[in-house]
Amino acid sequence: MISNAMKSKMQAGEPVVGVFVSIESPTTVELLALGGVDFVVVDSEHNPISPNEAANMYRAAEALNVPALTRIGENTQQVISKFMDAGSVGVMMPMINTGDDAKRLVSYTKYPPIGRRGLAGVRANHYGMSESLADYCAAANKATCVVAQIETLEGVENADAIIATEGVDVVFLGPTDLSVALGVHGQGKHEKVLKVIEDLTKKIVEAGKVSGTIARSPEDYGYWRDRGMGFFLTGANTLLGAATSAYVQGVHAVEEGR
Numbered sequence: 001m002i003s004n005a006m007k008s009k010m011q012a013g014e015p016v017v018g019v020f021v022s023i024e025s026p027t028t029v030e031l032l033a034l035g036g037v038d039f040v041v042v043d044s045e046h047n048p049i050s051p052n053e054a055a056n057m058y059r060a061a062e063a064l065n066v067p068a069l070t071r072i073g074e075n076t077q078q079v080i081s082k083f084m085d086a087g088s089v090g091v092m093m094p095m096i097n098t099g100d101d102a103k104r105l106v107s108y109t110k111y112p113p114i115g116r117r118g119l120a121g122v123r124a125n126h127y128g129m130s131e132s133l134a135d136y137c138a139a140a141n142k143a144t145c146v147v148a149q150i151e152t153l154e155g156v157e158n159a160d161a162i163i164a165t166e167g168v169d170v171v172f173l174g175p176t177d178l179s180v181a182l183g184v185h186g187q188g189k190h191e192k193v194l195k196v197i198e199d200l201t202k203k204i205v206e207a208g209k210v211s212g213t214i215a216r217s218p219e220d221y222g223y224w225r226d227r228g229m230g231f232f233l234t235g236a237n238t239l240l241g242a243a244t245s246a247y248v249q250g251v252h253a254v255e256e257g258r
Helices: 005-011 026-034 051-063 077-086 099-109 123-128 133-143 153-157 159-163 175-181 191-206 218-225 236-256
Strands: 016-021 039-043 068-071 090-093 145-150 170-173 210-214 231-235
Touching: 005 016, 005 145, 016 026, 016 236, 026 039, 026 051, 039 051, 051 068, 051 077, 077 090, 077 099, 077 123, 090 099, 099 145, 099 159, 123 133, 145 153, 145 159, 153 159, 153 175, 159 170, 159 191, 170 191, 170 231, 175 191, 175 210, 191 210, 218 231, 231 236
Parallel strands: 016 039, 016 231, 039 068, 068 090, 090 145, 145 170, 170 210, 210 231
Antiparallel strands: none
16 A cells, blocks of 8 residues: 655645655665655756656665655646556655646646546556556555645746645745746745745645755755755755765874874
């Protein structure tokens, strides 16, 4: 039976912390899961990860009872279906700019009567061998997490409609793309970016939804947690690079002290 501990935790009002995985590596997923993350997001938006490669990453996450979502760069039914059928328990969609964009995302991610996702015996439902497909559809609609990203001026202007979309669980506010939209490229902590994220977070929380953003450090997490956010992500590449740099700098410091 499909389940999603991360979604259950959010519904209980608890924060969740996850990691973008942009490396086509089940081992990386295993290490992150063993490290204690609440979930992982297989990032196929900015990386050439196919549904076939993602399936093995989902297997690694499932083995350690960690939910695996997928950031998909194309809001179309056929593309979303391939990742969902391979075993993703949720979709994170960038560039949601209108309420219609958000409605289509929910529709493509959920089975009828909520949406229009197509049904077949696939890896996600154990090829129909473990339970009835009817029971799977009901469980999948409950467990699947839908994350809509607002990261453009159009998205900010239409935020009310996006936030109000039934079936959207999390509204994720992307600081990097918002910085570009606001003319302060790459400055995710610029006051313009922070104000937009803080203002939208208030709306999201008031609507009973979960607000999310990037938290590259515990300090970032604390800042946004104090402002009502509950869904946090950093990147596996960021963690790997930072740990490597700290180790190498430490070795150099020891060497200089010899």
